[in-house]
Amino acid sequence: MDLDFTPAEQAFRAEVRDWLAAHVPSRLPSMDTREGFEAHRAWEARLADARLSVVSWPEEHGGRSASPIEWLIFEEEYWASGAPARVSQNGIFLLAPTLFTFGTPSQQAAFLGRMARAEDVWAQAWSEPEAGSDLAALSSRAVKVEGGWLLHGRKTWSSRAAFASHGFGLFRTSGSRHHGLTYVLFSLEDVAVRPIAQLDGTPGFAELLFDGVFVPDAMVLGEPGQGWKIAMATTSSERGLTLRSPGRFLATAERLVALARTADPALQDRAARCLVDAEAYRLHTFGAVKGELGATTSMGKVFWSELDLRMHALAMDLLGPCAAETPVVRAAICSRSLGRSTRGHERDPAQHHRRTRPGAAPMNFSFTSEQLAFAAAVREVLRDRCGPRRPRVVLEGADRARLLRGARAGGGWRAGPHH
Ligand SMILES: Cc1cc2nc3c(=O)[nH]c(=O)nc-3n(C[C@H](O)[C@H](O)[C@H](O)COP(=O)(O)OP(=O)(O)OC[C@H]3O[C@@H](n4cnc5c(N)ncnc54)[C@H](O)[C@@H]3O)c2cc1C
Numbered sequence: 001m002d003l004d005f006t007p008a009e010q011a012f013r014a015e016v017r018d019w020l021a022a023h024v025p026s027r028l029p030s031m032d033t034r035e036g037f038e039a040h041r042a043w044e045a046r047l048a049d050a051r052l053s054v055v056s057w058p059e060e061h062g063g064r065s066a067s068p069i070e071w072l073i074f075e076e077e078y079w080a081s082g083a084p085a086r087v088s089q090n091g092i093f094l095l096a097p098t099l100f101t102f103g104t105p106s107q108q109a110a111f112l113g114r115m116a117r118a119e120d121v122w123a124q125a126w127s128e129p130e131a132g133s134d135l136a137a138l139s140s141r142a143v144k145v146e147g148g149w150l151l152h153g154r155k156t157w158s159s160r161a162a163f164a165s166h167g168f169g170l171f172r173t174s175g176s177r178h179h180g181l182t183y184v185l186f187s188l189e190d191v192a193v194r195p196i197a198q199l200d201g202t203p204g205f206a207e208l209l210f211d212g213v214f215v216p217d218a219m220v221l222g223e224p225g226q227g228w229k230i231a232m233a234t235t236s237s238e239r240g241l242t243l244r245s246p247g248r249f250l251a252t253a254e255r256l257v258a259l260a261r262t263a264d265p266a267l268q269d270r271a272a273r274c275l276v277d278a279e280a281y282r283l284h285t286f287g288a289v290k291g292e293l294g295a296t297t298s299m300g301k302v303f304w305s306e307l308d309l310r311m312h313a314l315a316m317d318l319l320g321p322c323a324a325e326t327p328v329v330r331a332a333i334c335s336r337s338l339g340r341s342t343r344g345h346e347r348d349p350a351q352h353h354r355r356t357r358p359g360a361a362p363m364n365f366s367f368t369s370e371q372l373a374f375a376a377a378v379r380e381v382l383r384d385r386c387g388p389r390r391p392r393v394v395l396e397g398a399d400r401a402r403l404l405r406g407a408r409a410g411g412g413w414r415a416g417p418h419h
């Protein structure tokens with residue numbers, strides 16, 4: 001396999017690197033706050049002005065028709081530069097590929113350009129209180145009326161939906177289980193949005209309540225009843241390359257290696273292993289895009305999800321109490337489902353196979369014992385401050401300082417003493 005980059009690819013890398021070096025903002029507030037959400041949108045609009053928001057899309061929708069190799073190059077440079085995570089990721093990485101395949105030209109014209117500039121931010125609305133891993137059990141309905149559909153039901157765990165403008169979801173229009181589902185796009189303006197506070201109080205998710213919300217026929221993606229097939233195209237993107245490009249892991253692994261320079265040799269070994277694995281994932285991916293994607297991407301996901309877990313654990317071991325300050329650990333303690341597998345995993349056949357194969361190790365994407373113990377310490381602080389009622393606060397000031405004074409004890413964390 002030829003892994004050399006062409007002169008055009010090298011020129012593209014140089015252009016992206018230079019632009020990012022000149023424009024990446026130093027640090028944005030969390031995208032799970034209104035202020036941070038807007039700051040992330042503004043950043044993505046700047047990316048779009050430079051035609052760097054969606055490089056792999058066709059020019060007419062704001063892209064550059066970049067090849068998969070160029071897209072991987074872009075991602076490497078993006079994450080290496082320390083640029084912010086993409087607030088529009090569910091739209092540009094999940095919905096957009098589905099729109100390219102199943103959308104009508106007028107749907108593509110109406111949504112893609114606005115999505116690329118983060119004028120519209122899309123949230124995925126699939127999960128329901130009684131339909132998570134078993135997505136086909138969903139019960140939200142779309143009822144046909146003159147010129148459109150009335151949506152009824154309840155969706156949950158919709159990332160970014162607290163501040164997003166649009167959603168894409170599956171609704172039952174007939175049949176049962178996988179049959180008779182319809183893929184519907186909708187504006188969140190008419191939907192009751194109930195933000196879900198994470199452990200730190202910021203609303204990273206929302207519940208969406210539909211009480212006869214009208215959507216016109218033009219908002220149905222594909223044919224009514226075809227929803228499962230279209231949703232599987234979206235999950236291919238979710239478990240495929242686009243959501244977790246190798247550049248993301250490489251940048252993190254390089255930071256871990258830098259952090260480990262003065263650490264003990266065992267930690268240095270683990271950092272080196274992360275770097276080697278991130279590079280292996282990168283080479284595997286370049287090989288895959290030069291060949292055929294398909295099932296390879298699912299195997300890639302098994303690999304990166306486990307690498308992700310190891311990198312998070314190592315970051316905590318390297319940083320000690322300071323780890324609480326890092327986005328990695330913040331994300332861990334803020335996740336709504338401590339101890340559970342994370343999003344999309346259950347929908348991935350490769351993961352499912354691995355989980356159920358006799359003698360296989362159990363699926364391992366839950367948090368480490370350190371992360372769980374750390375989260376327990378956070379809860380302890382919150383309980384002291386707020387009582388048994390589930391708190392909706394942001395830790396700051398003395399509480400935060402108290403938590404950060406937490407000492408490591410027996411492989412876990414405990415909150416520091418009161419002052
Ligand atoms: C960070 C994050 C972001 C998310 N964002 C979104 C979003 O934007 N939009 C959205 O629609 N959803 C979102 N979700 C929800 C997610 O996609 C899944 O719906 C959810 O993780 C699984 O559903 P559940 O929580 O009801 O768990 P359940 O389905 O109840 O599963 C609970 C446990 O049982 C296990 N389990 C389930 N079925 C089996 C089986 N057959 N065999 C063995 N074990 C099984 C699971 O592995 C899990 O450990 C998000 C979840 C997370 C954690």
